[in-house]
Amino acid sequence: MFRVSDLKFRYPKNKEDTIKGISFEFGEGEIFGFLGPSGAGKSTTQKIMTRILKGYRGEIKYKEKDLNSYGREFFNDVGVGFEMPVHFCKLTAMENMGFYMKLYPKHTDIQGLMKRVGLWEDRDKKVAEFSQGMKVRLNFVRAMLNSPKMLFLDEPTNGLDPKNSRIIKDIILEFKDNGGTVFLTTHLMHDADELCDRVAFIADGEVREIDSPKNLKLRYGRRIVNLEYTDEGLLKKETFDIDGLKENEHFFEILKTKEIVTIHSGETTLDDIFIKVTGVKLRE
Ligand SMILES: Nc1ncnc2c1ncn2[C@@H]1O[C@H](COP(=O)(O)OP(=O)(O)OP(=O)(O)O)[C@@H](O)[C@H]1O
Numbered sequence: 001m002f003r004v005s006d007l008k009f010r011y012p013k014n015k016e017d018t019i020k021g022i023s024f025e026f027g028e029g030e031i032f033g034f035l036g037p038s039g040a041g042k043s044t045t046q047k048i049m050t051r052i053l054k055g056y057r058g059e060i061k062y063k064e065k066d067l068n069s070y071g072r073e074f075f076n077d078v079g080v081g082f083e084m085p086v087h088f089c090k091l092t093a094m095e096n097m098g099f100y101m102k103l104y105p106k107h108t109d110i111q112g113l114m115k116r117v118g119l120w121e122d123r124d125k126k127v128a129e130f131s132q133g134m135k136v137r138l139n140f141v142r143a144m145l146n147s148p149k150m151l152f153l154d155e156p157t158n159g160l161d162p163k164n165s166r167i168i169k170d171i172i173l174e175f176k177d178n179g180g181t182v183f184l185t186t187h188l189m190h191d192a193d194e195l196c197d198r199v200a201f202i203a204d205g206e207v208r209e210i211d212s213p214k215n216l217k218l219r220y221g222r223r224i225v226n227l228e229y230t231d232e233g234l235l236k237k238e239t240f241d242i243d244g245l246k247e248n249e250h251f252f253e254i255l256k257t258k259e260i261v262t263i264h265s266g267e268t269t270l271d272d273i274f275i276k277v278t279g280v281k282l283r284e
C-alpha cells in the first residue's frame, strides 16, 4: 500500500533534518503502528505521507506509484485524522461535516457513525461548546467521512475515556476487517499492541525497530518470575529467570522458608520495548 524509502525532511526554518532517512512499508489491510517519543517525527511523517508537507527527499510510493504522481484521487482514497482536532468552532458538528462532505464524491454513513461515537444528540451544537473528548470523536468522524480505503490516525484516542476509546478502537478494527489499511500513531502502547499488525519505533527521526508486537515481545522478552515475600516483617521483591529455575536453590529456599505475598510470571510489554528501543523512559 505504502513504501517509504530513505525519507528525509527538513522544516525550512531548521538547520537539521527532522526525518533522517527512514524506510518502511505496509500492505493493504494492515494496521501499521508508528510509535516513538514526543518530537521523534511521527506527525511530520504522517503530514508528508498525506501530502500536507511538501519538499521531502527520498521516495514514497502509494500503490506502487510515486506519491507525487497522484492528483485529486489520492485525497478521495485516504482519510486523515490530525493530531489536533481542527473544526470550525462557530459551526455546529453537522455543519462542519457538511462542509467537508462537499469536498468528496463518496461519503460514509455519517448518521450511523455519529450515533456510534455518541455525538448524534449533540449534532446541532456549536463545536465551540464541545468538550475535548467530543472534539476528538468528531475529528475521527471527519477522518472516516469520505469512506476511505486508507486511514491515517494521529493519536485517535488521545484524551478519551475508556468507553469512548473502546468504541473508536472497535471501529478501527472493523475498518481493517473490511479491507481497510491504517497508519496509526499513538503513545498508548497497550492500544498499539491490541490494534497493530506491525509497529515501527521511531526516535530522533530514525526508525529503530519494525516488527509485529508478538515478535518484538519474543525477541526482547525475558522470561521471569517476580516474587514478593516478607522477611522478618520486611517486604522484599526479587526477580528470577524462568530458564534454569529448577536449579536455583535461592528461589526454592525462599519458597520453603518465607511468607510469599505475590508470585507472578512477567511478560515483556511494548512499554518495556519502547524504553529499550528508544532510550526514553515512560515514567520516572
Ligand atoms: N512547523 C514546524 N517547523 C519547525 N519544526 C517543526 C515543525 N513542526 C514540528 N517541528 C519539529 O519537528 C520535530 C518532530 O515533530 P513531530 O510533531 O513530528 O513529532 P511527534 O513525533 O509527532 O511528537 P508528539 O509525540 O509530541 O506528537 C520536533 O522537534 C518539532 O519541534
Ligand SMILES: [Mg+2]
Pocket: 042, 043, 044, 083, 154
Ligand atoms: Mg505528533
